[in-house]
Amino acid sequence: MMELLNTIIHGLLLGGLYSLFATGLSLSFGIMRMINMAHGDMIILSSYLALAIVIPLGINPFLTLLLVVPIMAVLGYILQKLILNKTLGNDILPPLLVTFGFSIIIQNTLLEIFSADSQGLNAGKIETASIQLTQNISVGFFPVLVMLIAVFVIVALEYLFYKTSLGRNFRATSDDHLTASLMGIDTHKIYSIAMALATAIMAVAGVLLAIRTNFDPSAGPLNLLYAFEVVIIGGLGSLWGTLLAGMILGVSQTIGSYIDPGWGILSGHIMFLVILMFRPQGLFPKTKDR
Amino acid sequence: MKLLTCNNLDAFYGDFQALFGIDFYLNKGETVAIIGSNGASKSTFLKSIMGIIPVRKDAIVYENKSIGGESTHSINRRGITLVPEGRKLFPSLNVEENLLIGTQSQREGTWNLESIYKLFPILKEKRLIPSSSLSGGQQQMVAIGRGLMSNPSILMLDEVSLGLAPVIVKDIYKVLPLIKKEGTTILLVEQDIKQALSVSDRVYCFQEGKISLEGKPRDLNHDQISQAYFGV
Amino acid sequence: MLKENGKYEIFRGNKTTKTFSIILTIFTLLLISTPWWLDRSSIRTLTEVMYILALAQMWNLLAGFGGLLSVGQQAFIGIGAYCLVIFSYKLGLNPFLTIPLAGIIALVLAFPLSKIVFRLHGAYFAVGTWVVAETLRLITSNFSWIGAGSGLSITRTMKGIPSWWRESMTLWFAIVVGIGSILLIYYILRSKYGLALRAVRDNEVASKSLGIDVKKVKLYVYLIAAFVTGMIGALIFITKLRVSPEAAYSIDWTTIMFFSVVIGGIGTIEGPIIGTIIYFLIREYLDDYGSWYMIILGIITIFIMIKYPKGIWGSIASRYNIHLFAIKRHIRKR
Numbered sequence: 109m110m111e112l113l114n115t116i117i118h119g120l121l122l123g124g125l126y127s128l129f130a131t132g133l134s135l136s137f138g139i140m141r142m143i144n145m146a147h148g149d150m151i152i153l154s155s156y157l158a159l160a161i162v163i164p165l166g167i168n169p170f171l172t173l174l175l176v177v178p179i180m181a182v183l184g185y186i187l188q189k190l191i192l193n194k195t196l197g198n199d200i201l202p203p204l205l206v207t208f209g210f211s212i213i214i215q216n217t218l219l220e221i222f223s224a225d226s227q228g229l230n231a232g233k234i235e236t237a238s239i240q241l242t243q244n245i246s247v248g249f250f251p252v253l254v255m256l257i258a259v260f261v262i263v264a265l266e267y268l269f270y271k272t273s274l275g276r277n278f279r280a281t282s283d284d285h286l287t288a289s290l291m292g293i294d295t296h297k298i299y300s301i302a303m304a305l306a307t308a309i310m311a312v313a314g315v316l317l318a319i320r321t322n323f324d325p326s327a328g329p330l331n332l333l334y335a336f337e338v339v340i341i342g343g344l345g346s347l348w349g350t351l352l353a354g355m356i357l358g359v360s361q362t363i364g365s366y367i368d369p370g371w372g373i374l375s376g377h378i379m380f381l382v383i384l385m386f387r388p389q390g391l392f393p394k395t396k397d398r
Numbered sequence: 399m400k401l402l403t404c405n406n407l408d409a410f411y412g413d414f415q416a417l418f419g420i421d422f423y424l425n426k427g428e429t430v431a432i433i434g435s436n437g438a439s440k441s442t443f444l445k446s447i448m449g450i451i452p453v454r455k456d457a458i459v460y461e462n463k464s465i466g467g468e469s470t471h472s473i474n475r476r477g478i479t480l481v482p483e484g485r486k487l488f489p490s491l492n493v494e495e496n497l498l499i500g501t502q503s504q505r506e507g508t509w510n511l512e513s514i515y516k517l518f519p520i521l522k523e524k525r526l527i528p529s530s531s532l533s534g535g536q537q538q539m540v541a542i543g544r545g546l547m548s549n550p551s552i553l554m555l556d557e558v559s560l561g562l563a564p565v566i567v568k569d570i571y572k573v574l575p576l577i578k579k580e581g582t583t584i585l586l587v588e589q590d591i592k593q594a595l596s597v598s599d600r601v602y603c604f605q606e607g608k609i610s611l612e613g614k615p616r617d618l619n620h621d622q623i624s625q626a627y628f629g630v
Numbered sequence: 631m632l633k634e635n636g637k638y639e640i641f642r643g644n645k646t647t648k649t650f651s652i653i654l655t656i657f658t659l660l661l662i663s664t665p666w667w668l669d670r671s672s673i674r675t676l677t678e679v680m681y682i683l684a685l686a687q688m689w690n691l692l693a694g695f696g697g698l699l700s701v702g703q704q705a706f707i708g709i710g711a712y713c714l715v716i717f718s719y720k721l722g723l724n725p726f727l728t729i730p731l732a733g734i735i736a737l738v739l740a741f742p743l744s745k746i747v748f749r750l751h752g753a754y755f756a757v758g759t760w761v762v763a764e765t766l767r768l769i770t771s772n773f774s775w776i777g778a779g780s781g782l783s784i785t786r787t788m789k790g791i792p793s794w795w796r797e798s799m800t801l802w803f804a805i806v807v808g809i810g811s812i813l814l815i816y817y818i819l820r821s822k823y824g825l826a827l828r829a830v831r832d833n834e835v836a837s838k839s840l841g842i843d844v845k846k847v848k849l850y851v852y853l854i855a856a857f858v859t860g861m862i863g864a865l866i867f868i869t870k871l872r873v874s875p876e877a878a879y880s881i882d883w884t885t886i887m888f889f890s891v892v893i894g895g896i897g898t899i900e901g902p903i904i905g906t907i908i909y910f911l912i913r914e915y916l917d918d919y920g921s922w923y924m925i926i927l928g929i930i931t932i933f934i935m936i937k938y939p940k941g942i943w944g945s946i947a948s949r950y951n952i953h954l955f956a957i958k959r960h961i962r963k964r
Contacts, residue, residue: 137753141753142753143753143754143756143757145701145757191932191936194936195935195936199939200699200752200753201693201699201896201935201939202935202936202939203753204699204753204756205888205892205931205932205935206931206932206935206936208701208885208888208931209928209929209931209932209935210928210932211928212885212924212925212927212928212931213924213925213928213929213932215924216921216922216924216925216928217921217925219921220920220921220922220925273498276491276495276498276499277499277502279488279490279491279495280488280490280491280499282490283488283489283490283491284486284488286450287482287486287488288488288499289469289470289471289474290448290450290470290471290474290479290480290482290486291471291474291479291499291500291502291544291548292471292474292475292479292500292502292503292548293471293499293502294469294471294472295471329760329881330764332757333757333760333761333764336754336757336761337761340750340754340758368772370768370771370772371772373768374765374768374769374772377761377764377765377768378765380761381746381761381762381765384746384749384750384758385745385746385749388749388750
């Protein structure tokens with residue numbers, strides 16, 4: 109019983125990381141109507157960037173966020189501005205295939221530079237530290253930290269979207285990009301900024317992922333699938349829904365793992381497929397997908 | 399002073415030609431109406447000015463600069479604002495946010511939230527309500543207000559009466575002279591000929607992508623207009 | 631109406647298409663004869679070319695004509711591969727008989743799968759198909775009966791079949807699938823169903839208003855692609871003789887499929903043919919460079935998608951108005 113409770117809590121906290129994965133994806137889909145097939149690979153790229161900084165400098169991995177986030181944000185901005193903005197239009201094929209191309213390039217470049225070996229970032233004591241909740245239940249300090257960061261990101265995004273003029277422009281562009289440009293909004297610039305923002309969030313996710321677990325160049329696509337599943341389970345348009353959906357996915361996986369180690373990831377997929385079958389609009393949809 | 403001129407403007411949707419050699423001008427401070435039946439390509443004309451449909455660079459001259467084919471948002475930034483057909487408010491934004499969207503170019507002028515609320519008092523009551531919950535007439539007010547917030551030198555209105563009850567249309571048209579008083583040049587496309595003629599200094603009639611008539615309302619008689627409108 | 635007029639007639643083919651169909655026939659006969667005069671390594675390569683061509687044509691049918699962008703066709707390759715494991719390896723059925731059986735099973739399984747994935751549209755549909763493929767992979771990995779995660783070798787299915795026969799039969803089946811898929815698409819497009827398909831691709835809303843059952847059209851495309859891809863799955867692993875979930879359900883199959891289609895020209899029959907040839911040329915040339923070969927594939931895909939979204943054939947065909955297959959109807963004066 110205690111073990112089960114621990115498993116559930118562990119899954120809930122894992123949801124924090126998954127919601128970070130999903131938030132970046134739902135940002136780019138919500139504003140640009142584009143699924144970035146390299147989403148998971150860019151998260152892993154951030155992990156490797158952090159690694160590349162830690163190896164020569166030997167600093168605490170958390171500090172790498174200061175460099176990795178801006179670098180990835182700039183990379184996202186440039187990719188959108190120079191390449192992806194050229195693929196936008198009514199056809200969904202070009203952005204999908206171009207980002208798939210990115211995915212292949214990133215994975216194989218990482219493979220060439222770092223080899224297929226599994227890597228990890230060591231953050232020291234924080235990784236194993238735990239917080240004692242009750243006599244029998246303790247939670248890892250790091251997973252709680254990740255959850256707090258996920259919540260913080262969502263709060264910050266809500267503030268951006270609803271209390272700033274940039275956020276207003278994001279929402280208008282997402283509603284109707286043609287009328288938005290009629291109103292003087294440079295929609296291509298909006299897309300580039302949105303992508304930079306999404307990539308920054310992916311960078312945070314990547315660094316945290318690298319501390320939490322091991323990674324290798326081929327680990328990207330699975331993260332895309334998780335992010336995607338969370339977005340579908342949660343429903344479009346609701347940031348808090350994404351957090352809840354992340355927790356649902358996390359718990360599905362940990363309970364599945366608890367029943368049989370080979371069924372962890374599979375349980376997540378099955379939960380997703382079940383929800384897709386019976387409630388395709390997601391559990392907490394806020395907007396209709398246009 | 400001619401604020402905007404169009405010289406031999408042609409416009410195409412792919413292979414289909416919608417506008418044929420349009421020669422047109424707008425004087426500063428004027429209110430000009432464009433009338434014509436459905437499919438006469440009146441909206442297409444406004445869209446060409448806004449850069450939504452590509453045209454030759456020198457086909458449109460604004461403030462002595464050739465702006466044909468520029469991107470829509472940069473044309474808007476120059477001071478030309480279109481209130482689009484069908485209102486096209488942003489459903490995710492409330493009334494006030496929709497109005498604020500209009501301030502991208504941050505041009506100086508008399509129009510701001512306060513003055514727009516004075517023009518359309520009902521909007522102040524409903525400022526925090528999602529724009530999709532408003533009636534058609536109120537939405538049109540928001541759309542016009544949104545356009546005004548950019549303090550444009552040319553305000554273009556595309557079929558503001560469409561889908562609205564005649565009583566509402568009258569209310570909206572009462573507002574146009576007030577806008578004109580502030581010095582804004584107005585170009586409106588309108589199906590309601592009576593209203594169009596009542597507010598405009600000059601009128602053009604479009605027929606199948608060409609100009610069939612041009613003149614001042616008081617100089618034109620009913621038969622001339624029917625002829626130009628229907629092309630019989 | 632025009633046909634009866636006497637002044638005009640509707641025709642389909644022209645000199646180019648007629649010549650091409652003769653060339654294609656001769657080429658196919660040549661292909662069939664190769665086991666008697668070509669070396670074994672070339673025969674193996676030809677087999678691969680044929681099945682990759684078929685995969686490309688199916689992906690093109692889905693995405694280029696059906697508007698269904700799938701990133702999960704490897705699900706059916708995996709199903710086909712594991713049909714081979716279950717029916718030939720475990721139950722002793724002749725492996726070549728398993729090929730059509732695998733197609734049928736893939737077709738049957740495609741029914742429930744379609745109910746799930748058709749809940750999604752556009753880019754979401756794409757990722758959804760990927761999740762389905764991954765789910766199948768993981769389920770397969772959990773059954774040690776069929777080799778679990780590490781897979782198993784199925785060489786014993788070939789016991790008693792001399793290697794010349796094995797490789798020739800494999801080639802002939804591959805030719806049936808490869809050239810067959812070209813002909814299949816050709817006949818589909820020439821039919822009333824093909825018109826409906828292209829109408830749906832061009833404008834779904836307009837098609838619905840004309841009474842076309844869009845859901846059914848898309849379902850049929852999905853089922854046909856599943857059937858052929860399932861067969862190919864079994865065929866592929868007859869050549870490889872080792873089946874693992876990782877190899878059978880690999881996303882790499884999709885990468886090859888969309889590369890071949892996109893480079894050649896999506897939405898045309900000729901495109902995937904050209905794309906497959908180019909894919910093999912690049913592979914031959916860059917085989918020694920490991921990951922660089924994939925990186926270059928990715929770069930070329932991005933470049934083509936941005937500069938020449940119609941693909942190589944698509945750009946040439948639309949510019950010079952050449953068609954090798956007689957599908958479009960034209961009107962001319964008698």
